[in-house]
Amino acid sequence: MTVLRATALSHVGKVRRDNQDSAIAGQYLFAVADGMGGHAGGDIASALTIQSLVDLDRRFDDVDEAAKAIGDALHRANDMLSETVADYPELTGMGTTFSGFLSVGDQIVIAHIGDSRVYRFRDGRLEHLTKDHTFVQRLVDAGRLTPEEALVHPRRSVIMRVLGDIETNPDIDISVQPVLPGDRLLICSDGLSGPVGDELIERTLARGESADLTCAHLVELALRNGAPDNCTVVLVEPDADPDATPHGTPGHPVIVGAAAREVRFDHIDRARTQKAQSLHALREAASHLKPRRLEPTQFESQADEYLDELIADVHRRTVVRRVALAVIAVLVVAGLTVGGWLGWRWTQSQYYIGEDGGYAVIYQGVHQQIGPFRLSEPIDDPRLPQVPMSDLDELTQQQVRQTVPFSSLDTATSRLAELSSQHARDDAATPSPQPSASGEGAGTDPGADDHVGAGSASPQAAGEAGTR
Secondary structure, three states, X not given: OOOEEEEXXXXXXXXXXXXXXXXXXXXXXEEEEXXXXXXXXXXXXXXXXXXXXHHHOOOOOOHHHHHHHHHHHHHHHHHHHHHHHHHOHHHOOOEEOEEEEEEEOOEXXXXXEOOOEEEEEEOOEEEEOOOOOEHHHHHHHOOOOOHHHHHHOOOOOEEOOOEEXXXXXXXXXXXXXXXXXXXXXXXXXXXXXXXXXXHHHHHHHHOOOOHHHHHXXXXXXXXXXXXXXXXXXXXXXXXXXXXXXXXXXOOEOEEXXXXXXXXXXXXXXXXXXXXXXXXXXXXXXXXXXXXXXXXXXXXXXXXXXXXXXXXXXXXXXXXXXXXXXXXXXXXXXXXXXXXHHHHHHHHOOOEEEEEEOOEEEEEEEEEEEEOOEXXXXXXXXXXXXXXXXXXXXXXXXXXXXXOEEEOOHHHHHXXXXXXXXXXXXXXXXXXXXXXXXXXXXXXXXXXXHHHHHHHHHHHHHHHXXXXX
């Protein structure tokens, strides 16, 4: 048989004036009740519920017997709360959550209603052994909300099931879980699970400190995070030494929170007396008993019309969110489109001289490309001069290949014309080939021979003629 030891700790928090949580840590019974915030008598509801279950802190032969016992006890507690409200109408609307279990051998019988929780820490991982009876949890189960959205939903504190004067036969979850050596079982109100969260709870339990230190650290985390609600924790562990002194003994368990003090109705009775004496005194008493709006938790019935209204509200919020995202997406796309168009227009106002097909030509655009798209094209205009690259000096060729940018087409055209003029001047400065003086053309020119022959033959011919 597994022997369990527990530590219980409760703190009023940093916002509320009264502690409406109650908890019990016995030898077989371990539980937390969170009185309804925002309703008169939340502390009375949780205290009466826990105090009515003290007799369950005893050994049970099997889990079926324990399940029936705790289920019946909670229904009796619910009836008792209704009867209390009947006697004291000023407490109308009071209620409480309940999460706890009975130890039976190597198993526990869990009873749960509301949004307090039972966790199991095993092999370094934190597990939920209960499911919150809240509106947002229903929406998560129905796929209408993600767990992350549920954490910040404006109606995350709406509870759908509690003990109190609301329902005559509340639906209480009963389940059975095994307990293994090394397990750590944590019961807490939402004053811990809300501001601290599962991740920090898991890391704190993983440190392996004693139950007393672990509970103290968990409450300290809640206080560091603002502690807007009462914070109550019960940490239960299998005892490695079954002969050790129990943390609580049957009939004398450890009780903390509102249930640790005697439940009194004197203030209500005084209010009734004052009502009979004077109307002014009645108003003062009513203002004293008026629920404070500071507490966020609230209960709503499970009426279908209410659920339909809340679901419709979530649907409206979802539609608004989607429309807003769509508008933002359209604006972003439009901005990118306009920005891209303006950028393209700017590139097409730029020019540069570059090489194309062995010629120096003018390009419109910039010498860049985005992926496979070039941001420039050569200008196809027959009126522009054609300048072969081979006719330019090496320095000019290098400049053209590295591109020469211009801010206007006119300046680019003027520069290309200069390159064309330079090409033409170079052609004109080059000398034409000349014939050699000893060449064949000069000595054998027929005209020259005839001229020279005629000139030298006349005197000779004249002499010959005189001799004859």
